[in-house]
Amino acid sequence: MRWTRRRLLFRAFRKRGQLTCMADRTGLIRKGDVLCFSTVRNEAERLPFFLDHHRALGVTHFLFVDNDSDDGSRALLAAQPDVSLWWTGHSYRLSRFGMDWLTWLMLRYGHGHWCLTLDADELFIYPHHDSRPLPALTAWLDAQGRTSFGAVMLDLYPKGPVADRTCRPGQNPLEVIDWFDAGNIVTKYQPPLKNLLVRGGVRRRVFFAAERERSPTLSKTPLIRWRRNYVYVSSTHSALPTQLNRVRGRAAGDAPSGALLHTKFLPSIVAKSREEKRRREHFANCALYEDYYDALIGNPDLWCPDSTRYEGWRQLEALGIMSRGGWD
Numbered sequence: 001m002r003w004t005r006r007r008l009l010f011r012a013f014r015k016r017g018q019l020t021c022m023a024d025r026t027g028l029i030r031k032g033d034v035l036c037f038s039t040v041r042n043e044a045e046r047l048p049f050f051l052d053h054h055r056a057l058g059v060t061h062f063l064f065v066d067n068d069s070d071d072g073s074r075a076l077l078a079a080q081p082d083v084s085l086w087w088t089g090h091s092y093r094l095s096r097f098g099m100d101w102l103t104w105l106m107l108r109y110g111h112g113h114w115c116l117t118l119d120a121d122e123l124f125i126y127p128h129h130d131s132r133p134l135p136a137l138t139a140w141l142d143a144q145g146r147t148s149f150g151a152v153m154l155d156l157y158p159k160g161p162v163a164d165r166t167c168r169p170g171q172n173p174l175e176v177i178d179w180f181d182a183g184n185i186v187t188k189y190q191p192p193l194k195n196l197l198v199r200g201g202v203r204r205r206v207f208f209a210a211e212r213e214r215s216p217t218l219s220k221t222p223l224i225r226w227r228r229n230y231v232y233v234s235s236t237h238s239a240l241p242t243q244l245n246r247v248r249g250r251a252a253g254d255a256p257s258g259a260l261l262h263t264k265f266l267p268s269i270v271a272k273s274r275e276e277k278r279r280r281e282h283f284a285n286c287a288l289y290e291d292y293y294d295a296l297i298g299n300p301d302l303w304c305p306d307s308t309r310y311e312g313w314r315q316l317e318a319l320g321i322m323s324r325g326g327w328d
Contacts, residue, residue: 001192001193001240001241001242004233004240005229005231005240005241008096008100008103008231008232008233008240009103009107009229009231011096011100011103012099012100012101012103012104012107012231013104013107014100015090015095015100015101015104016104018088018090018095018101019065019086019087019088019101019104019105020086020087020088021084021085021086022066022074022078022085022086022087023077023078023083023084023085024084025061025081025082025083025084026061026063026084026109028061028082029060029061029109029113030060031112032113032135033060033061033113034058034059034060034113034114034115034116034134034135034138035059035060035061035062035063035109035110035113035114035115035116036054036059036061036062036063036115036116036117036118037062037063037064037102037105037106037110037115037116037117037118038062038063038064038065038102038117038118038119038120039064039065039066039067039092039097039098039101039102039119040064040065040066040067040069040073040077040119040120041066041067041068041069041073041092042069042070042071042073042272043069043071043073043120043121044069044071044072044073044076044169045167045168045169045170045266045268046120046121046173046263046266047073047076047077047120048076048169048170049170049171049172049173050118050120050123051080051083053123053124054116054118054123054124055082057124057129057133057134058133058134058135058136059116059134060082061082061083061084062077062080062082062083062084063083063084063085063086063102063105063109064077064083064084064085064086065085065086065087065088065098065101065102065105066085066086066087066088067088067089067090067092067098068087068088068089074087084109086101086105088101093280097235099232099235102117102232103231103232106226106230107228110226111226111227111228112225112226112227113225113226114134114138114141114223114224114225114226115223115224115225115226116134116222116223117222117223117224117232117236118222118236118260121262121263121264121266122153122222122260122261122262122263123173123260123261123263124151124222124223124258124259124260124261125258125259125260125261125313125322126149126151126256126257126258126259126313126322127256127258127313127317127322127323127324127325127327128313128324128327129258129313130312130313137149137256137327138223138225140327141225142225144326146255147224147225147243147244148221148223148224148225148239148243148244148245148246148247149221149222149223149224149247149255149256149257149258150219150220150221150247150248150252150255150257150258151219151220151221151222151223151257151258151259151260151322152185152198152218152219152220152257152259152260152321152322153201153216153218153219153220153259153260153262154180154201154218154259154260154261154262154310154316154321155180155181155201155202155203155218155262155264155265156173156174156177156178156179156180156261156262156263156265156310157177157179157180157202157265157302157303157307158176158177158178158179158265158302158303159179159301159303159307160301160303161299161300161301162265162266162267162269162270162296162299162300162301162302163267163269163270163299164267164299165177165266165267166267167266167267167268173263173266174261174263174310176266176267177263177265177266178309178310179302179303179307179308179309179310180201180202180307180308180310181200181201181202181204181205181306181307181308182306182308182319182321183306184200184201184204184205185198185199185200185201185218185321186198186199186200186212187199187219187249189249190238193233193238193240193242193245194242194243194245194246194251195219195221195237195238195242195245196219196245196248196249196251197217197219197237198217198218198219198248199212199215199216199217199218200215200218201215201216201218202265202302203215203216204216205304206295206300206302207291207292207295208292217234217237219237219248220235220236220237220260221236221237221238221239221244221245221247222236222260223258224239224244229241230244254325254326255323255325255326256322256323256324256325256326256327257322257323257325258313258322259313259316259321259322261310265302269296270296270297270299273293273296273297274293274297276293277290277293277294277297
């Protein structure tokens with residue numbers, strides 16, 4: 001694992017030349033600030049609410065890599081006073097799905113900070129997020145000697161065909177997609193990384209029912225007090241050193257955990273799936289996911305009688321999807 005970590009850090013160092021700085025406001029970063037890192041492409045419809053949501057939580061500065069957007073995302077981000085922005089036209093897949101670029105930025109700017117690493121279609125929530133700011137949570141984690149915080153990705157979807165609704169740019173996506181699968185969750189321990197992998201949700205039920213081991217991983221560790229020798233291994237599903245993965249299960253003790261409200265299934269998913277099938281940038285073996293993209297292009301109805309309507313973090317805690325742990 002030590003050699004894996006060194007190799008991934010070296011990859012990030014090599015890929016730094018692929019980034020062109022478009023707006024550098026990192027001089028505004030102060031000690032104790034909570035930072036957010038993200039790679040985006042054509043997310044103009046999501047970004048205004050994404051920024052507002054995480055600003056309200058207590059994120060002070062955002063560091064984005066724009067992977068050659070052509071929908072106005074880059075101009076939108078460059079105009080934000082709390083955003084630093086880099087551009088690249090290089091391959092998302094060959095950069096470990098953006099993690100090489102973000103690792104370099106976290107190495108340069110994230111050391112000593114609590115860093116939240118997200119996709120643009122993820123909204124981070126945690127117990128009491130509606131009444132306690134994120135710095136209150138990170139202060140508690142510091143006091144407990146915890147350096148990481150886990151979350152389960154919750155795939156949200158509408159009732160009816162996914163493209164038959166309307167979502168305005170900047171609109172709260174939960175007004176459009178507010179259903180999820182509550183029960184079909186499975187876990188598996190991975191000894192090398194000492195992490196508890198979680199799978200399930202609507203994608204496992206609808207798209208991967210015949211090959212469940214290929215269904216997307218839902219467990220992530222999006223919030224880490226970063227150090228220069230840390231690295232994510234597979235997106236934010238696991239990290240090194242392995243102590244960062246002790247965020248769920250018995251090894252984590254009485255650890256609190258959160259959720260990532262996954263807004264992938266907005267109406268634009270049909271057009272985006274058509275584009276991503278052509279670009280072949282989102283999976284290591286794209287040929288295995290042809291049927292997945294074809295099903296999304298077909299404008300599916302993901303709702304079923306067992307679907308659950310999203311009501312808030314207390315509901316997710318009652319369902320066992322997230323936990324207050326010792327943070328009462």
